[in-house]
Amino acid sequence: MSYDFTLIENKWKKAWEEKDAFYCDTHDFSRPKYYVLDMFPYPSGQGLHVGHPEGYTATDIIARMKRMQGYNVLHPMGWDAFGLPAEQFAIKNNVHPEGFTRQNIAHFKQQIKDLGFSYDWSKEIATIDPSYYKWTQWIFAQMLRHDLAYVSNVPVNYCPELGTVLANEEVKDGVSERGGYPVIRMPMRQWMLKITAYAERLEEDLSLLDWPKSTLDMQKNWIGKSIGAEIEFDLVGGHGSFKVFTTRADTLFGCTYCCLAPEHPLIEKITTPEQKEAVEAYVKEAKSRSDLARSKDVKGKTGVFTGAYAVNPINGKEVPVYVADYVLGSYGSGAVMAVPAHDERDYEFAKKHGLPLIQVLEGDISETAYVEDGKHINSDYADGLNIEEAKAAIISHLEEMGKGKKVINYKLRDWIFSRQRYWGEPIPVVRLDDGTEYPLPDDQLPLVLPELDSYEPTKDGKPPLAKAGEEWLSYTAEDGRHGQRETNTMPQWAGSCWYYIRYIDPHNDKALADKQLLDHWLPVDLYVGGAEHAVLHLLYARFWHKFLYDIGVVSCKEPFKKLFHQGMILGANGEKMSKSRGNVVNPDDIVKSHGADALRLFEMFAGPLEEAKPWSTTGLDGAKRFIERVYRLVDDENMVKLISETNDGSLDFAYACMVKKCTEDYEALAFNTAISAMMVFVNECYKAKSIYKSYLEGFVKVFSCVCPFVGEEMWHRLGHEDLITYEAWPTYEPKHLIIAKKKIAVSINGKTRDVIEMDAEIDQDGALKEASASSKIKPYLEGKTIKKVIFVPGRILNIVVA
């Protein structure tokens, strides 16, 4: 009977389900906990992609190993189910998006089960369940009560094609991240979350995390902490003052003009009548320009003179005030002091508009601004100082005058949190007739999405929920106050900000989750998902977690202790898989043709987990061939005969190596090398005269983490009634790793000239003696003097001669 993967996989899939094999009793605190989490998928209409099983297999291997190591393992799965594609499907077919979404979830779930992942389905959640989004809404209401949510009429990224506003993070190069549609800037009433209030902690606590360096760097850059100074410039003629932000206060003596952003409130006031027309025209154009147009002419450096002058507080010099759109209204104070000699942008602007340069650091400024460190000149008391010294001197001088101080700025902006869509969590707020925003009391949550006749926005651009009818829209509070319900919904990110919390206690209707359980289970020990979420989801989730920490819901500062990004599975041609390239592989087909175990093994063996790896049909064949080779150990008559209850010692070394390597490599998520160690062991088994049964069992345990179906079948065939799931993780005798004879490389002046087998315990003199006797070494030593000998026990002997 050869390897019939379909039979084996169906058999054990059924058995696991019947025995509820992967159920996790979260109340069992008697064993150490391990929480291993996947980024939950958006259940799209296309079903699972071969990219999904990569990360899922990685976490599944860890989950299975940890169970065998005696941990109480929480390994859940759920659905990030609100989202645009379902809404677009609903609009097109005029059906409710929920039906389509539920159908997709069912399909995903079946596909995931077919792949043998050991999820505890009793913990399953979907962000679209009212029992789930009740608590998403609750968190939002709490944020509103804590002044972290507010309404603002801000210039937003509006995407006409999608009919909604997007977060800064959702816009790339001036087009929507999803779909690539043009985005324009226009002012609109929006809900905002004050993520900026957490900027410092979001930056600082990155140091607590075991995350990929690239992701930490990306978050750091996104938060964009920058230490500098705020300096006040008075306007000539008593029109008040404005503040600028600079990280180069040391160059203040080199300031030759100032620049305001087109959005700056002072512009209207200070512009002289002669300049009025030009300034108004410039401001009007600058405001209407999209981000895309702005970013396209970075080189342009346009701007106009306002006619006003400001006083440089350090030396009383009057400098002209310009308005230019290279100054951003939303960063710092929306105004800068320009030092063209030492800032590239100011240099460009000054050259273009004929403004003077004052050099305050030694260096060449004939072609470009000089931005390196150096000695200050033309700077009065700061002459001769370097950048850091000059900064300190000038800032403290400004402080004395009351004209400046040290400040910290962040690039991070508040999060635009409302969307003009139907298929999202309704924002649980009523705008009372007196204009206040009233969060719904807890007992009125969840606020369930109302049924509508159609799902597109209204003709006059209002969100779909505006069509819900007066009965839903009109609201009267218990105290008689009246208002209108909010018709915006939350962005897709909302539900994914806290789902890892809900898995711990998914059916709780009194709280997000029981506090005692949260304290026990958080933080997540290992979180695996795509690098595309390096800033968006992972920053938002950290923000919400910190808020929940502040209001006492959770007791740890960070949600995800260790993070890992799996690399992409590329098409066989090395390009990204996509329908248009025609290189998409469907996992269902592979399960049918090669089996789930082969798919899992192939994806883990193809290369390092974090690297992008091309799909390979022959590689998949190879994976299946290895499984067959493993399976023959318990299936092929001649091999079965070799299995022995007594140990002849022939596999001691190979077994110890395999267990050690696999345990360490699994822990490090280095599955490709762990699998190669298993291959080496299996090759040894084929060479051995007998196979010690207990070694074979240990191997099957390790192997079953990657290939659970065939692993379970082999375990059964080895005579076990119980599932392999909770068997103890294999150990080995450390002494089996010690070998008596080792091959020592002998080199002369660093070049290997011979490899000699020596006693492992041999010392330098002994090794030198053996090496000198070698016919390959002798010629190199004749007539030479040995100047130095380097000996690394068990590895190398290097003889330096001259």
Place this chain on the structure above:
RNA sequence: GCCCGAGUGGCGGAAUGGUAGACGCAAGGGACUUAAAAUCCCUCGGGGGCGACUCCAUACCGGUUCGAGUCCGGUCUCGGGCACCA
């Protein structure tokens, strides 16, 4: 432009500063078979030599070291992220 990361056989990839190419894929040769598949054995970075051997080789240039794919400095190429953040 700035910030990360990566460049190793025909291919995917291994190598605590210590025998470069583990393990696998592909290819070639052989065994078994009426035949095929499967399986098993052998070869498999490049040059030179009948051969024992020998020289070259981890993108490129330099450095540190007894010894560098690995550490340091510079260059090039590719991938990812940010992008007028003062």
